[in-house]
Amino acid sequence: MSTANMNSTIVNTTLHAYKTGVKRGLIETRITLTTVSDLLGFIMPTGIAIAVLFFMRGAQFEGSPVSLGSMNMPSLIGMNVVFGGVMGIVGTLSMDRTNGTLLRAKSMPGGMTGYLVGHMVSTALFVLATVVVMLTAGLVLFEDLSFGTPDRWLMFLAVVLMGIVTTLPIGAVLGALINNPKNMALIMLPFMGMIAISGIFYPITALPGWLQGIGQALPMYWMGLGMRHALLPDAMSAVEIGESWRTLLMFGVLAAWAILALALAPRLLRRMASRESGSAVAARRAEMQQQWG
Amino acid sequence: MGHPPAFDGPVIAVSDLRMRYGDKDVLTGLDLEIESGGVTALLGPNGAGKTTTIEILEGFRARSGGSVKVLGTDPAHGDERWRAGLGVVLQEWRDNGKWRARDLLQHFGEYYKPYSEPWGADELLDLVGLAPQAGQRVQTLSGGQRRRLDVALGIIGRPGLLFLDEPTTGFDPHARREFHELIHRLTDLDGTTILLTTHDLDEAEKLAERILILAGGRIIADGSPDKLARAAATTAEVKWLQDGRLQIHATDDATDFVRGLLATDGGTVTDLEVHRASLEDAYLSLVARFEAGQAEAAVDTFKEATA
Known part of the structure; x- marks a missing residue:
């Protein structure tokens, strides 16, 4: 076989693995939609968030023209994009190492590529579905939220897509590092902390300066800001740091996180994959049974 | 059903394989x-060291x-094409539990399309006897059904070599x-070569044309079930009643011993029995001594018995 021929064969087989992965993502999504427990896992958190916001309609933040509920709505959408994108991948990667799904993927030609692409696709669809449901609820419940002009729609779409592109690779990096479901707490606790200092439920300016600094180094604050930018009246930027939406910086920070995660992810995922074997899966499962049983 | 062999020579060729975890030698040549x-x-x-050996061969370790x-390639450097020529069935696999059996076979078959003509899902379900469970979710299958699905997934790409690691662990006799x-x-x-691991001699004798016994980090016996059985059966136990008392004697040459016994007993010997030690006896004593921590001694005795 000539080198050119061989190269085109490799391109073809890689392309085939990607295509099969997209199919896998669609099948996984269909399975989620037809599995009661999976559906509840989707409906419950979203439903609770919407219910809480509904009761906060009357509450006001000092001197702001809109209710605290309508301020929180976009921030919560932003939070859900980050949470769903990161935790969706982390949770799946760690579970799938215990039940052997990852090892199965490793045992097939192009299987690992297909598996990862599949989960990127199904997680992205999951995040998009959450966003659509919350946005619909928000537009119905809160009069202050509005898509006045087409550029608002574009901004909204751009921020959501940016958020997905940023959070999936972050999830892959963290998921590759966490080799056991019991270590999920190592990620969940800092995650909760990040939510607390990212101005999701209350404007970040209410926090001490150093916490504001940490919050602004992390992607969640910027996702919330981007969503508020897209959904709230322009006058609301007065509540934000620098009394501005800081559009360029927002995209810049999210892009920086995306690039960092995309640079780290392939190497970490390869390391993760190379460590999978039947006895590794059995050992993890034995450890889990010991703890739970 | 196998892959077109892209290499000459044996399907598996291993020499002086060594594996060490920390300061513990698991495979010693x-x-x-x-x-x-x-x-x-x-x-x-x-x-x-069975699982270690098979994981090295599978390219997982x-x-x-x-x-x-x-298949002519070092597993440490096997590419996707090499991977497509292997089938792997593990001891316990609980992956993709929410999928329906047919969907899983159909989808996983697609991964092999650039390399071979994979089995159709329904054909394969028939072959492994799961046609009635085609629409069932994988997690609702019984242990035996699940393992048969694993075999279906293992052979779906028509592999040249299929690994089965302790395939019947935890099965009831029917399964x-x-x-x-x-x-x-x-x-x-x-076209498909099968390598299976088991700790059950009976299973090995039923399924395999060739048995390799692994102990002390290396292969200590190698041959057809028949050959191993004959080799193990060199010692025999002779039992008889004489003057109302049970007598037992172990010997390497039972024929000669019995000839001598009957020539000199004056007709007092009754209920004569000769038992050949079976391969099972030899194997069980190996396992017992192995588990008692006398690995080296166990290996030596077994080698003597089957040499």
């Missing part, structure tokens, strides 16, 4: 060659030393028999 076709059993007590070729029948069906499809 394992040599092994398996030609194309048939079923080979890697038999040994738990902890003898890096070795400490020695040379290994599987076990059904599984053995499935393996016999697979051997009728030509």
Whole structure:
């Protein structure tokens, strides 16, 4: 076989693995939609968030023209994009190492590529579905939220897509590092902390300066800001740091996180994959049974 | 049903394979060659290194030393095409539990399309006897059904070599028999070489044309079930009643001993019995001594018995 021929064969087989992965993502999504427990896992958190916001309609933040509920709505959408994108991948990667799904993927030609692409696709669809449901609820419940002009729609779409592109690779990096479901707490606790200092439920300016600094180094604050930018009246930027939406910086920070995660992810995922074997899966499962049983 | 062989020589060629975890040597110079076709059993007590060996061959584990070729390629450097030529069935697999059986086979078959003509999902469900469960979610299958699905997934790309790691662990006798029948069906499809590990001699004798016994980090016996049985049966136990008392004597040459006994007893010997030690006896004593921590002694005795 000539080198050119061989190269085109490799391109073809890689392309085939990607295509099969997209199919896998669609099948996984269909399975989620037809599995009661999976559906509840989707409906419950979203439903609770919407219910809480509904009761906060009357509450006001000092001197702001809109209710605290309508301020929180976009921030919560932003939070859900980050949470769903990161935790969706982390949770799946760690579970799938215990039940052997990852090892199965490793045992097939192009299987690992297909598996990862599949989960990127199904997680992205999951995040998009959450966003659509919350946005619909928000537009119905809160009069202050509005898509006045087409550029608002574009901004909204751009921020959501940016958020997905940023959070999936972050999830892959963290998921590759966490080799056991019991270590999920190592990620969940800092995650909760990040939510607390990212101005999701209350404007970040209410926090001490150093916490504001940490919050602004992390992607969640910027996702919330981007969503508020897209959904709230322009006058609301007065509540934000620098009394501005800081559009360029927002995209810049999210892009920086995306690039960092995309640079780290392939190497970490390869390391993760190379460590999978039947006895590794059995050992993890034995450890889990010991703890739970 | 196998892959077109892209190499000459044995399906598996291993020489001086070594594996060390920390300061513990698990494999201490394992040599092994398996030609194309048939079923080979890697038999040994738990902890003898069977799973380690098979994981190295599957390319799932890096070795400490020695040379290994599987389908003509070093598993440490196997590419996707090489991977497509292997089928792997593990002890316990609970992956993709929410999928329906047919969907899973259909989808996983697609991964092999650039390399071979994979089995159709329905054909394969028929072959492994799961046609009635085609629409069932994988997590609702029984243990035996699940393992048969694993075999279906293992052979879906028509592999040249299929690994089965302790395939019947935890099975009831019925599920076990059904599984053995499935393996016999697979051997009728030509071109696939099967390597299975088991700690159960009975299973090895039923399924394999060749048995390799792994203990003390290397292969200590190698041959057809018949050959191993004959080799193990060199010592015999002679029992008889004389003057109302039970007499027992162990000997290497039972014929000669009995001839002498009957020539001199004056007609007082009754109820004469000669028992050949079976392969099972030899293997069980190996396992017992192995588990008692006398690995080296166990290996030596067994070698003497089967040499």
